[in-house]
Amino acid sequence: MSNKIGWCDTTWNPIVGCQKISDGCLNCWAHKMAQRQAGQYAKHPENGTYEAYFDVKQWNGTTRLIESALDKPLHWKKPRRIAVCLMGDLFAADFTDIDEVITRINGSPQHKFIFCTKRPLAMLEYWQSFINNKNKIALALNNSIFLVSVENQAAADERIPELIKLKLLDPRFRIGVSAEPFVGNIDLTPYLKDLDWVIAGGETGQKARICDVRWICNIYDQCLIKNVPFWFKQWGKNSLPSYYFYIYLETIEHCRQFERGYNEPA
Ligand code: SF4
Numbered sequence: 001m002s003n004k005i006g007w008c009d010t011t012w013n014p015i016v017g018c019q020k021i022s023d024g025c026l027n028c029w030a031h032k033m034a035q036r037q038a039g040q041y042a043k044h045p046e047n048g049t050y051e052a053y054f055d056v057k058q059w060n061g062t063t064r065l066i067e068s069a070l071d072k073p074l075h076w077k078k079p080r081r082i083a084v085c086l087m088g089d090l091f092a093a094d095f096t097d098i099d100e101v102i103t104r105i106n107g108s109p110q111h112k113f114i115f116c117t118k119r120p121l122a123m124l125e126y127w128q129s130f131i132n133n134k135n136k137i138a139l140a141l142n143n144s145i146f147l148v149s150v151e152n153q154a155a156a157d158e159r160i161p162e163l164i165k166l167k168l169l170d171p172r173f174r175i176g177v178s179a180e181p182f183v184g185n186i187d188l189t190p191y192l193k194d195l196d197w198v199i200a201g202g203e204t205g206q207k208a209r210i211c212d213v214r215w216i217c218n219i220y221d222q223c224l225i226k227n228v229p230f231w232f233k234q235w236g237k238n239s240l241p242s243y244y245f246y247i248y249l250e251t252i253e254h255c256r257q258f259e260r261g262y263n264e265p266a
Pocket residue numbers: 018019020021022024025028029030031086087088089118
């Protein structure tokens with residue numbers, strides 16, 4: 001599926017489904033979208049297109065593999081940056097289903113794959129299960145980056161240390177942080193020496209929570225000082241400069257820096 005996300009060219013959803021586990025999940029976009037697709041299936045079950053979404057619409061941790069989506073990257077000849085399983089959390093799924101996804105990535109060296117999870121421990125356990133199968137790990141590592149999603153300092157302090165353990169498994173793991181939805185200030189300084197990429201953005205959607213633009217400016221400054229590639233996504237629908245004009249000019253200057261600072265890992 002083509003998209004306007006910017007930090008990737010395409011999304012690929014061979015596994016769908018998840019369960020809310022933290023503040024960052026409160027207004028989960030994927031859950032709403034899954035309910036919408038499930039409604040489509042209920043109206044037209046003969047179509048079958050959204051059957052998997054019907055199975056996971058309760059968002060209770062059930063996940064489904066979509067066989068018809070699995071081989072898509074193998075057929076995309078032109079290199080793409082592909083975000084994997086945004087309609088859920090890949091590492092909420094069974095390891096055997098994750099195997100199916102990784103097998104396709106092994107067969108698609110022309111692409112870059114971007115993983116993002118709120119379950120770094122499950123991700124670590126998955127890769128540990130392959131520790132004796134170096135070839136399989138090596139293939140997937142050549143063209144992938146693994147992000148944890150963090151919404152505030154507590155989530156960062158809980159998830160990023162687990163993420164960093166991937167580099168102890170194999171130093172070729174490329175890892176990063178997606179600070180979105182940004183609902184609290186985050187100091188990434190203790191972790192930046194191990195990170196290859198940082199993405200940040202305020203919450204979008206009707207019920208978006210407040211994002212103080214200074215939080216995003218802070219994290220940008222932290223990355224700038226440590227020379228970590230940074231991708232600015234958006235201020236969010238409910239960002240504080242709308243209410244506090246006094247930091248508006250400062251924000252504009254940061255926007256210019258964001259434009260100059262556009263980058264991604266090699
Ligand atoms: S982990 Fe992601 S997909 Fe799963 S409920 Fe939370 S926000 Fe939604």
